[in-house]
Amino acid sequence: MTASNNGVLNSKVPEGNLQDKWDNHKNNLRLVNPANKRKFTVLVVGTGLAGASAAASLAELGYNVKAFTILDSPRRAHSIAAQGGINAAKNYPNDGDTVWRLFHDTIKGGDYRSREANVFRLAQVSNSIIDQCVAQGVPFAREYGGLLDNRSFGGAQVSRTFYARGQTGQQLLLGAYSAMMRQVHTGKIELFPRREMLDLVKVDGKARGLVARNLTTGEIERYAGDAVLLCTGGYGNVYYLSTMAKNCNATAVWRCYKRGAQFGNPSFTQIHPTCIPVSGKYQSKLTLMSESLRNDGRVWVPKKKGDNRPPNEIPEEDRDYYLERRYPSFGNLAPRDVSSRSAKYVCDEGRGVGKTGLAVYMDFADSIKRLGVDAIKAKYGNLFAMYEKITAENPYEVPMRIFPAVHFTMGGLWVDYNLSSTIPGLYVLGEANFADHGGNRLGASALMQGLADGYFVVPYTLSDYLAENLHSEKIGTDHEAFAKAEKETMERINKLLSVKGKKTVLDFHRELGELMWDHVGMSRNKKDLEMVIKKITGLREEFWKDVNIPGENNTLNKYLEYALRVADYMELGELMARDALDREESCGGHFREEHQTEDGEAVRDDENFCNVSSWEYRGDDKEPVKHVEDLNFEFVTPTQRSYK
Amino acid sequence: MSDQTMTIHLKIWRQKDKNSPGKLVDYTVDDANPDMSFLELLDWLNERLMNEGREPVEFDHDCREGICGSCNLVLNGMAHGPMQGTAVCQLHMRKYKDGDTIVVEPWRARAFPHIKDLVVDRSALDRIMAAGGYISVNTGAPADANAIPINKYDADLAFDYAACIGCGACVAACPNSSASLFTGAKIAQLAHLPQGHPERKKRVVSMVDKMADEGFGDCSNYAECEAVCPAEISITSIAEMRREYFKALSEIE
Numbered sequence: 052m053t054a055s056n057n058g059v060l061n062s063k064v065p066e067g068n069l070q071d072k073w074d075n076h077k078n079n080l081r082l083v084n085p086a087n088k089r090k091f092t093v094l095v096v097g098t099g100l101a102g103a104s105a106a107a108s109l110a111e112l113g114y115n116v117k118a119f120t121i122l123d124s125p126r127r128a129h130s131i132a133a134q135g136g137i138n139a140a141k142n143y144p145n146d147g148d149t150v151w152r153l154f155h156d157t158i159k160g161g162d163y164r165s166r167e168a169n170v171f172r173l174a175q176v177s178n179s180i181i182d183q184c185v186a187q188g189v190p191f192a193r194e195y196g197g198l199l200d201n202r203s204f205g206g207a208q209v210s211r212t213f214y215a216r217g218q219t220g221q222q223l224l225l226g227a228y229s230a231m232m233r234q235v236h237t238g239k240i241e242l243f244p245r246r247e248m249l250d251l252v253k254v255d256g257k258a259r260g261l262v263a264r265n266l267t268t269g270e271i272e273r274y275a276g277d278a279v280l281l282c283t284g285g286y287g288n289v290y291y292l293s294t295m296a297k298n299c300n301a302t303a304v305w306r307c308y309k310r311g312a313q314f315g316n317p318s319f320t321q322i323h324p325t326c327i328p329v330s331g332k333y334q335s336k337l338t339l340m341s342e343s344l345r346n347d348g349r350v351w352v353p354k355k356k357g358d359n360r361p362p363n364e365i366p367e368e369d370r371d372y373y374l375e376r377r378y379p380s381f382g383n384l385a386p387r388d389v390s391s392r393s394a395k396y397v398c399d400e401g402r403g404v405g406k407t408g409l410a411v412y413m414d415f416a417d418s419i420k421r422l423g424v425d426a427i428k429a430k431y432g433n434l435f436a437m438y439e440k441i442t443a444e445n446p447y448e449v450p451m452r453i454f455p456a457v458h459f460t461m462g463g464l465w466v467d468y469n470l471s472s473t474i475p476g477l478y479v480l481g482e483a484n485f486a487d488h489g490g491n492r493l494g495a496s497a498l499m500q501g502l503a504d505g506y507f508v509v510p511y512t513l514s515d516y517l518a519e520n521l522h523s524e525k526i527g528t529d530h531e532a533f534a535k536a537e538k539e540t541m542e543r544i545n546k547l548l549s550v551k552g553k554k555t556v557l558d559f560h561r562e563l564g565e566l567m568w569d570h571v572g573m574s575r576n577k578k579d580l581e582m583v584i585k586k587i588t589g590l591r592e593e594f595w596k597d598v599n600i601p602g603e604n605n606t607l608n609k610y611l612e613y614a615l616r617v618a619d620y621m622e623l624g625e626l627m628a629r630d631a632l633d634r635e636e637s638c639g640g641h642f643r644e645e646h647q648t649e650d651g652e653a654v655r656d657d658e659n660f661c662n663v664s665s666w667e668y669r670g671d672d673k674e675p676v677k678h679v680e681d682l683n684f685e686f687v688t689p690t691q692r693s694y695k
Numbered sequence: 696m697s698d699q700t701m702t703i704h705l706k707i708w709r710q711k712d713k714n715s716p717g718k719l720v721d722y723t724v725d726d727a728n729p730d731m732s733f734l735e736l737l738d739w740l741n742e743r744l745m746n747e748g749r750e751p752v753e754f755d756h757d758c759r760e761g762i763c764g765s766c767n768l769v770l771n772g773m774a775h776g777p778m779q780g781t782a783v784c785q786l787h788m789r790k791y792k793d794g795d796t797i798v799v800e801p802w803r804a805r806a807f808p809h810i811k812d813l814v815v816d817r818s819a820l821d822r823i824m825a826a827g828g829y830i831s832v833n834t835g836a837p838a839d840a841n842a843i844p845i846n847k848y849d850a851d852l853a854f855d856y857a858a859c860i861g862c863g864a865c866v867a868a869c870p871n872s873s874a875s876l877f878t879g880a881k882i883a884q885l886a887h888l889p890q891g892h893p894e895r896k897k898r899v900v901s902m903v904d905k906m907a908d909e910g911f912g913d914c915s916n917y918a919e920c921e922a923v924c925p926a927e928i929s930i931t932s933i934a935e936m937r938r939e940y941f942k943a944l945s946e947i948e
């Protein structure tokens with residue numbers, strides 16, 4: 052592995068004061084006049100918050116948009132499942148919030164592994180997002196006076212989170228979806244549901260189209276355009292079990308990586324501390340319990356190993372409230388990465404609870420005693436009900452059992468300040484890019500980022516690219532590049548279908564997930580990472596020899612779709628391990644056992660790793676090459692995070 | 696968490712495509728777990744079918760948390776199964792007894808063409824939305840979010856209607872295959888918000904007309920929709936839709 056910076060990675064961060072960068076930049080970006088906008092077609096892949104907001108905004112400007120989604124309707128994208136809320140620096144509660152503070156909390160929360168200019172812009176446009184959503188009819192929570200209500204969230208000392216009951220993602224996505232459907236009605240957006248992008252088409256080095264599988268008929272379809280926007284979400288499903296929806300996947304970003312788009316910080320994964328634990332082998336996904344519960348729940352395990360008395364029979368003196376013990380000043384509200392790791396440690400020591408031993412208690416007994424059942428019900432009623440639906444246990448009476456689960460990927464395709472990948476004409480928005488969250492994402496900031504990218508960033512930066520390409524030749528789908536991409540895709544599908552081995556796709560995905568969770572999860576070390584890279588290589592070879600995919604290509608075939616995704620996870624999983632191995636420091640969600648203090652806290656290495664690792668594909672039989680983008684902190688000073 | 700296993704008999708609708716005839720096929724899962732969700736039972740069955748070299752059952756699903764609206768199964772004649780206010784992905788096997796038989800069918804409605812097994816095409820619902828389920832506001836134009844206060848009662852009511860997950864169970868349960876609950880929910884949501892007022896009349900007329908065009912039936916107050924709705928949308932939304940519609944027509948003329 053060689054690190055190089057051959058001038059490849061130019062972040063294009065504009066000059067000037069942090070506060071002025073985005074405005075100056077907008078002043079300098081080229082525009083496309085209205086008559087010319089009609090001549091451009093933009094392919095938007097994905098209809099989550101990022102994709103729906105981008106598609107709607109670009110169509111309103113007059114571009115022709117084609118929008119793709121795997122699901123049967125754009126409204127079902129994974130963004131719909133976000134619960135907690137969305138941040139903005141409105142300062143409606145008058146508690147001292149500012150754009151600067153939102154910026155500062157976000158960059159600190161990310162453990163100083165994100166770009167200052169990007170994060171500042173995110174904070175700057177956050178207020179416009181709320182205005183936009185309210186105008187669309189998003190029913191945010193309100194106070195009796197009729198004004199908008201805010202709540203507080205992890206990693207901040209102000210109340211800046213806007214929410215719509217426990218369904219903020221749903222309401223924001225329905226807002227963006229409605230804006231999009233309005234443009235479908237005018238004919239500016241053409242919708243392609245049940246389509247999966249399987250490859251990017253490049254002509255003369257630029258993104259000029261894609262091929263997608265029609266998931267109902269199996270046909271490989273060709274779509275040409277002047278730019279491609281990937282808004283395809285995160286890749287947490289590499290771990291098999293996660294809080295991601297079942298159809299979330301990495302195929303679009305991975306295929307673009309293999310066409311030359313670099314992958315930034317692939318190993319940066321967020322593991323959320325409060326999820327409902329696994330109950331058996333049949334488990335297909337994990338359910339998040341909002342982190343707001345930690346305001347009133349106390350986390351504990353028995354002091355003694357193997358103490359399997361029911362929780363209510365374990366007396367105070369035999370309980371270890373380990374977060375309160377280790378982090379007296381933050382206690383149960385320690386950040387996500389720290390809390391998750393602590394839960395892992397106590398379970399590794401054999402003190403985990405429940406039948407699998409892979410769970411800790413989150414106990415509301417004290418809060419119920421202090422505030423009364425009604426107060427707890429008013430605050431968390433819907434979450435308690437959801438917990439009971441899934442586990443058949445009543446959390447008002449017995450403590451919840453919780454365990455960490457994969458929740459979000461900070462890594463993604465590398466993009467510059469304009470959200471352009473290293474392939475001209477290929478833009479990456481939302482969770483699919485690596486940009487704004489560094490080593491750890493703060494709660495309520497992913498929704499903000501998806502909508503910032505789609506409503507307020509890409510409409511400006513894309514016009515600059517299109518203006519530059521006003522006179523480039525139009526490419527039709529009869530171009531040989533399309534034929535080639537289609538042929539390669541068909542070959543991959545046919546090869547998979549012809550294996551006819553003995554193991555199901557699920558077998559392979561579970562095996563990969565276990566390797567990733569055990570060794571590229573909450574805690575990582577050199578020896579295991581080297582071992583896991585070898586094991587994944589072996590598993591991949593086995594997959595192509597022994598997987599059994601039912602049915603044919605020319606019909607709806609979800610296990611074929613799934614197999615194509617798992618094939619890509621195996622390659623991406625390896626890159627994640629490689630990146631984790633290369634990053635000899637602990638930062639945010641990336642914890643390397645070799646880099647910790649005596650009492651087990653993360654140790655960052657700003658001397659050598661104050662940077663983004665961006666990986667370039669060089670061929671299936673070659674190792675990827677790492678490029679480095681140095682992060683220059685001109686306006687804030689990185690400090691060691693401490694929650695003691 | 697449970698160690699017991701249970702035997703569940705399934706009769707599942709299998710149909711290759713919309714042009715082939717379909718039928719109920721019998722399957723037995725003898726090691727179901729009470730803590731499995733119903734969709735996990737289908738995963739479990741599918742794994743077994745694949746290991747036996749048989750074709751798995753196709754069904755739609757995504758979030759498995761009751762929010763995306765993808766899952767759509769009729770169990771023993773009930774859209775989304777026996778639990779009120781619950782999408783079928785959130786139904787757990789402990790609701791059933793050892794030895795139970797469950798008939799599993801897709802949504803059936805003229806406006807939802809069949810695709811395969813338990814999968815149907817619900818894009819007609821998106822087209823109803825495209826006909827007017829929005830407030831016409833471009834990106835970048837709006838005033839400050841707190842410029843118009845909205846009383847909490849209306850804001851909460853708007854939210855209740857906005858909670859629709861777009862699953863189509865209301866259509867599947869309705870003897871007339873009407874999409875009135877779905878359409879009414881959006882119309883009522885926007886009618887309770889000041890931002891929705893300017894386009895009120897146009898919206899209701901074009902959405903209701905579109906619903907008919909797409910082949911959904913009329914509402915004759917059976918209220919089956921409300922009974923199966925996983926988001927517990929109230930049929931007062933249909934009354935609101937009617938009121939909006941008549942008002943719009945009388946004022947247009």
Ligand SMILES: Cc1cc2nc3c(=O)[nH]c(=O)nc-3n(C[C@H](O)[C@H](O)[C@H](O)COP(=O)(O)OP(=O)(O)OC[C@H]3O[C@@H](n4cnc5c(N)ncnc54)[C@H](O)[C@@H]3O)c2cc1C
Pocket residue numbers: 096097098099100101102119120121122125127128129130131132133134135136137219220246247248249282283284285294295296299300302303339458459480481482483494495496497498499501
């Ligand atoms: C349970 C849960 C709760 C969360 N709560 C919060 C919260 O409270 N606050 C917060 O800020 N964040 C939260 N997050 C994170 C946040 O929801 C996501 O990061 C964000 O919604 C991602 O949006 P997106 O638009 O980038 O992608 P997604 O919403 O994931 O959309 C991806 C889209 O791409 C499509 N797609 C993917 N691949 C292809 C392909 N190959 N071809 C065609 N289409 C494709 C999909 O069909 C989909 O339409 C939560 C996440 C989870 C899992």
Ligand code: SF4
Pocket residue numbers: 858859860861862863864865866876877880920923924925926927928
């Ligand atoms: S109204 Fe209820 S049943 Fe009908 S689509 Fe909406 S959530 Fe589903």
Ligand code: FES
Pocket residue numbers: 755756757758759760761762763764765766782783784785860
């Ligand atoms: S799978 Fe999303 S609602 Fe059931």
